[in-house]
Amino acid sequence: MCLAVPGKVLSLDGDKGIVEIGNIKREVFMHLISDVSVNEYVLVHAGCAIEKVDEEEAKITMDIFKELIENEVC
Amino acid sequence: MKFVDEFRNNEYSRKLVEKLNNISKEKINIMEVCGTHTMSIFRYGIRDVLPPNVNLISGPGCPICVTPQSYIDTTLTLSDKEDVIIATFGDMMKVPGKKSSLSKKKSEGADIRIVYSPMDCLEMAVQNPSKKVILLSVGFETTAPMTAVTAMEAKKRNITNLFFFTAHKIVPPVMKALVKDKDLKIDGFLLPGHVSAIIGTKPFEFLSKDYNISGVVTGFEPLDILQGLITLVSLISKKDYKIENEYKRIVKADGNSKAEIYLNKAFNIVDSSWRGIGRIHKSGLEFNNEYEDFDALKHFKINYEEYDGSPGCKCGEILKGKIKPTDCKLFKKLCTPENPVGSCMVSSEGTCAAYYRYYKDIT
């Protein structure tokens, strides 16, 4: 019950925004998000943003995966 | 696609599979609760790469599957009414009621429209002032806030021809019912990532504190699921009972406070019936007094009496993870996606449908 995709905020207008997901743009409702800016990423479920993507945490996660490969190489 | 493609990386996923297969040889049962996890696991063939000692069970996290058949039949009754537009997510269209389905009703001329977002119903209502738009609002905590927001927007804009037939349910209570079931032996849970995005990780802490069961909040991309499994299998093998979050880029411990405010503003928590499982205390959401005028049952004066579903169907046992679809006598013989008996087969994320679509005959 949780199909949601991250998308980039292209513009904001009150409680709405235009979000881009894989080159598709759609109006998305931002009522559930506090403090979002253009160029940030939000998670979109059924036309509504349900959370912001924490890019720092995403990077930490990817770094952990990268380390796995690097350790193998070493 | 950013934050999607990198979490489907081939090289990393093969490395994670290797890691997963080298943690423990102990036989363990893991339940994944969210239907979207069921779909992802099948979509990426993750069952194929699990270590043989890990038994992955699909749980009741498919809101269509756990909605009683009486709900479906009532939507069909509503669709027969004059001047009514039924707005629904695509998931509901083919679910069989006793005699028909939304899909069949549509082919017979009922005005049934698929929407991508509940908010699209606002414009639908405005553009069809002589009609009554009824949104079939099913889903867990991921979706319920949007129903609340839509109702509030409708109130703000004085839209009086939009109604909701709600069947929202909440996840922690059904998990409590599962862990209390002595027949069920679950060593750990893959916790629903997007439900957790709304409610946080704290509502799941009872699992580790009161029942010595670990849980890992997990995302839906293949790397997320593999990492979630790695952490969970590690916790179980060390008998380290805790709730961990492996979806930190989305989920915070306290969840989304704004979403919780909307939920509390519009809904009361009530007892609710889960198809195949039974009535669970404080596991559903209903509009409160302030928003009850949006309730379709109240507006159309429908005396809603609940009944469960199809006899002979083992969906209940399957939803609780007690048996697999392949253990059901009807599976693939009488019950198929073309002719579903129970909702686990009809909903695309239902366990039986997933098994049928992705798993049959693959060895």
Place this chain on the structure above:
Amino acid sequence: MSDTITLSHGSGGIQTNKLINELFFKYFNNPILDMMNDSAQIDIDFKKLAFTTDSFVVNPIFFCGGNIGKLAVCGTVNDLAVSGAKPLYLTSAFIIEEGFSIKKLEEIVKSMAEEANKAGVKIVAGDTKVVEKGNVDGIFINTSGIGSIYENVNINCANAKAGDVVIINGTLGDHGMTIMCERNELGFEGDLKSDCACLNSLVDVMLEAYEGIHVIRDATRGGVAAVLNEISEFSNVTIALEENNLPLKEEVKGAAEMLGLDPLYVANEGKICVFVEEDYAEKVLNSMRKHPLGSEAAIIGKVTEELGNKVYLNTVVGGKRLVDMPSGIQLPRIC
């Protein structure tokens, strides 16, 4: 002429003739049609004939990348082409709803003429019926077509063999995704466009590099999944696809992710799947890539040595999942 189609336009009298002469013949003109016989009388030199028919009921009637008329020509031309035939002549029958806009009808007919011209086929017979309002969804079109089968060409659905490489000429799911988004008014904006096209010139290029080609089939309703399952069944082979190699437009990928759809099951109208012996695969791939309708051609899988007939996908994780025959239409989901 009036602005809209009326029942008189289908009654066989003055209005029908006016419609035929002023609209259909304006665009479909050729010596055979101009003779206005009850049937087209054609001289063809052939050893074996391919003969097909298809009906088109698409909604919306106009969509990004085409319309029902373009589909009607391309669909039938493609069915002939993938049978190893040179498409020659089409018929075209229209069932039109009373009140349909004549301007829209003209646009449809004009596209049909353009596509027919591109494909080198002539529309030599036709029919027009008009039905009362509500009895048809705007307009339905049937096209039938004949072509002469090339000698020494055998690209049958039952010819796939173990070791064959599976090639597709471009990205998956463009048409179906475009239609779904436009039909359901999902509010998606992007470069979603139907891939509707006549593929006979591409097939000709491939038949010139023919050696090693066992099967050519177009992927339409039910997507690539449907056509591969058909080939798997008729040839009694197992086909393994590689998830990493499936070509997808970003727009289709984005829409598919948002709607919970699998592009393998989404309709195409300008895609062919080719089964080639491994030794000849690169040659065929290169010749496809030189053609405008094959510039994004890619190898997406192969026929394995496994017994039985099934289609599966090797996933990014290294697992396998079944890609079975689609059941019913795919619908957007939020779960």
